[in-house]
Amino acid sequence: MKFDTVIIGGGLAGLVCGIKLCRRGKRCAIISSGQSALHFSSGSFDLLNYLPDGTPVSHPVESMDDLIAQKPSHPYSKLGKERFELLAQEAENFFSEMGIDTVGSYKENHYRISAMGELKPTWKTLSRFAVTSSDGRLPWQKATIFNMVGFLDFYPEFIASELAKRGTSADIHLFTLPAMEAIQQNPSEFRSTNIAKTLDKEEHKEQLIRILKEGSSESDVIIFPAFVGLSNDTILKDMEDAVGKPILLLPTLPPSIAGIKTQQYLCHFFQKQGGTFMLGDTILRGDMEANSLRRVFSKNHGDISFVADHFVLATGSYFSQGLIASRDRVYEPIFHLDVDYLHDRQEWYNDNVFESQNYMQFGIRTNHHFQALRSGLPIENLYVIGAGLEGFSPLKEGSGAGVSILTALHVANTI
Numbered sequence: 001m002k003f004d005t006v007i008i009g010g011g012l013a014g015l016v017c018g019i020k021l022c023r024r025g026k027r028c029a030i031i032s033s034g035q036s037a038l039h040f041s042s043g044s045f046d047l048l049n050y051l052p053d054g055t056p057v058s059h060p061v062e063s064m065d066d067l068i069a070q071k072p073s074h075p076y077s078k079l080g081k082e083r084f085e086l087l088a089q090e091a092e093n094f095f096s097e098m099g100i101d102t103v104g105s106y107k108e109n110h111y112r113i114s115a116m117g118e119l120k121p122t123w124k125t126l127s128r129f130a131v132t133s134s135d136g137r138l139p140w141q142k143a144t145i146f147n148m149v150g151f152l153d154f155y156p157e158f159i160a161s162e163l164a165k166r167g168t169s170a171d172i173h174l175f176t177l178p179a180m181e182a183i184q185q186n187p188s189e190f191r192s193t194n195i196a197k198t199l200d201k202e203e204h205k206e207q208l209i210r211i212l213k214e215g216s217s218e219s220d221v222i223i224f225p226a227f228v229g230l231s232n233d234t235i236l237k238d239m240e241d242a243v244g245k246p247i248l249l250l251p252t253l254p255p256s257i258a259g260i261k262t263q264q265y266l267c268h269f270f271q272k273q274g275g276t277f278m279l280g281d282t283i284l285r286g287d288m289e290a291n292s293l294r295r296v297f298s299k300n301h302g303d304i305s306f307v308a309d310h311f312v313l314a315t316g317s318y319f320s321q322g323l324i325a326s327r328d329r330v331y332e333p334i335f336h337l338d339v340d341y342l343h344d345r346q347e348w349y350n351d352n353v354f355e356s357q358n359y360m361q362f363g364i365r366t367n368h369h370f371q372a373l374r375s376g377l378p379i380e381n382l383y384v385i386g387a388g389l390e391g392f393s394p395l396k397e398g399s400g401a402g403v404s405i406l407t408a409l410h411v412a413n414t415i
Contacts, residue, residue, distance in 0.1 A: 002307045003029045003276070005415055006296060008283045008334070009314030009322065011036030013386030013404035015266040017312055020094070020412035022273035029276040029306065031283055031298060037319055037387070041259030042251045043226065044112045045102075045405065047088060047123035048076070049398025054356075056121070059108050060402075061085045073340070073391030075403045078368045079410060087406040092124070094409065098269055100262070101127040111135050115251045116155060117162030123402060126258055128236055130223060130248035137167040144216035145223040149176040150184050153192060153253035154225040170223070173215035177204060192227035192252045193260065200232035209242045222247045226257045283334055286311070293335070293382045310415045313337075313364070313372060313384045314408070322388040323362065330362050335382070338365040338373040340390040356396045363390035370411055383411040 005021050007014045010032025021028045048060040052070045057063045064081035071077060076084050088106035095102060102124040104110050109121040113130040125131050132138055143163060145156040160170040176184070179198050183189040198204065216222050226249040229236050240247045251258065271277055278300075286296040287305075295305035315322030315334070324333050330341040341362040342348060348359040364372060364384045371378040385407040387400060394400030 001029070001301075001304065003027050004308060005029075005310045005312060006031065006306045006308040007312040007314055008296070009036075009312075009316060009320070009386070010267070010277065010279065011263075011314060011316055011320065011386065011404070012038055012266075012401060013316075013408045014312070014314035015263075015270055016091075016094070016405050017314065017385060017408035017412045018270045018275050019098070019266065019273060020409055021415060022270060022275045024412070026415070027274070028270075029278065029308075030270065031278045031281050031306070033282040033315075034280065034320070036263060037316065038259040038263040039256055040254045041256045041262060042112065042114065042120075043129040043249065043256070043258035044120075044122040044125040045401035046121075046398040047106055047109070047402035049109065049121040050396065052393070052397065054396075057109065058121075060088070060106060060123070071391055075370075075389050075392055075407055076399070077391070078366070078370065079406065083410065084406065087409050088123075088402075090409055091405045095124070098265075100265065103127060103131060113159075113162075113248075113250055115253065117159035117250075119162075119166075121398065126262070128229075128247070128249050129226070129258070130250055138163065140168045140221040142219045143168055143170040143221045143223050144219040145170050145172050146212065146215065147172065147174055147225060148180065148195065148227075149174045151190060151195070151225070151227070151252075152187070154227075154250070159223065159250065171219070173211075175211045175215065177207060179204060191255060192225070192257050193230065193255050195227040196230035196257055199228045200230055200235055202232070202235075205235060205238060209239050212239060212243045212247070216243070216245065220245060224249055225252050226250060227252060228257070230257050230261055286335055288379070291377060292380050296334075309381065311382045312411055312415075313382065313388065314386045314404075315388055317363070317387040318359075319387075323364075325359070330359070332364050332388070335372065335374065335379075337379075337384075338376065339363065340365050356393055360393045360395060361391060363392075364388050365390055369414065370407060383414070385411050 004026040005028045007030045010030045018028050018030050068077040104124040111119040112122045119135050147156050156172040163170045281298045281300040286293050295307045370383045372382045372384050386404040
C-alpha cells in the first residue's frame with residue numbers, strides 16, 4: 001500500500017497532522033492500535049500553564065524566552081518563539097475552520113473549572129464548559145449543581161466548596177430518571193458514556209428541562225456534569241433555551257464525553273478529507289535504506305507493507321506504549337530510536353507524588369526539524385510529534401495538548 005505519508009498513532013497529534021496533510025492534497029493513512037488519551041480529556045487544551053521551574057504563565061508567547069533558557073531540549077524551544085506564536089495562531093484557525101467551537105486565545109490563558117471545582121489555567125476550552133477570565137471572584141452569584149443519584153464520577157460537594165471561596169454560593173440538586181434504573185444497579189455500567197446514551201434521547205428532553213427548571217429557580221447558572229451531548233449536538237442548547245439560564249458543563253472522571261466526541265469528530269473529518277484511518281492495527285517494524293525509512297509492517301497486514309515518502313511517529317508516551325519502561329531503561333519499541341532518559345533508575349522519580357517526576361520528561365530524541373534520531377543520526381523522512389517527544393513535562397507544565405497540536409502542524413507544514 002502506497003501513501004504520501006503514513007502516520008503511526010491516531011490520537012490528537014496524529015489526527016491534527018493527518019487532517020492538515022489531507023487538506024494540502026496529500027494521500028495520508030493513520031494506523032492506530034487503539035483509543036487515545038483524548039478519552040481522558042477535560043474539555044480543554046493546555047498550551048503552557050507553568051514554566052519548567054514552576055513559575056505560573058499567563059501569557060505563553062511572552063514566556064517563551066524564559067522557557068528556552070530553562071529547557072533548550074523542550075519541543076517549544078526547538079520551534080523557537082516566532083514559530084511557536086505562528087503555530088498557536090494557526091492552531092486556532094485550524095479548529096475554527098473545522099467547526100470546533102472553543103473559547104480562549106494563545107495570547108492569554110483563561111481558567112477552566114476542574115472536576116473538583118478548582119480553577120486551572122488553560123488555552124482553549126470547548127464551548128459550554130465552565131470557564132472564567134480571572135482566578136478571583138466568579139461572575140455568578142448563585143449556582144445550582146446537578147448530579148444524578150448514585151453517580152460517583154462527579155463531586156458536587158467539593159465543587160460547591162470551591163465556588164464558595166470565590167463568592168458564588170451553590171446548592172446541590174440530585175435527580176434521576178426512570179430510564180436510568182437498569183444501569184444504576186451496576187456501578188461498572190453507571191458511567192458518563194452510558195448515561196449520555198440515555199440523556200441524549202429526545203424522548204427524555206422535556207423531563208430533563210422540568211427537573212432543571214424546578215431545581216434551579218433561585219440560581220443564575222446551572223452546573224451540570226458532562227454526561228450529555230455525546231450523540232445529540234443540540235440538546236444542551238435546547239435545554240438552556242427552555243430553562244432560560246446558562247447551563248455550564250464540568251468534566252467528570254473518565255471516560256470523557258468531550259474527549260470521545262473530539263476524537264470522533266477529528267477522525268470523521270480526516271476521513272472526509274480523503275484520509276485512510278486504520279483502527280486496531282499495530283506497526284511492528286520498518287525497513288531502512290541508507291538514512292531513510294522506506295516501508296513499515298503491521299500486525300494485521302503481515303507481509304503487506306505500507307510504503308510512503310514520509311512517516312510520522314505519533315504513538316505517544318507510556319500510556320499508549322509509544323515508550324516502554326523496563327527495570328533498567330526506557331525505549332521506543334518500533335524503530336529503536338534514541339531515547340533521552342536517566343540511566344540511574346533512582347533518579348527517574350520523586351518519592352513525593354505531587355512533585356515533578358523526571359520520567360515524565362523522558363522521550364524520543366529529535367533534531368530541531370523533529371526528525372527522529374537513531375544512533376545519533378537523523379532519519380530523513382521519519383518525524384516524531386506529540387507526547388513521545390523528549391524534554392517536557394506535560395502535566396506539570398500544562399503543555400501536553402499544545403505540544404501535540406503545534407508539533408503536528410509544524411511537521412505537516414514541513415512535509
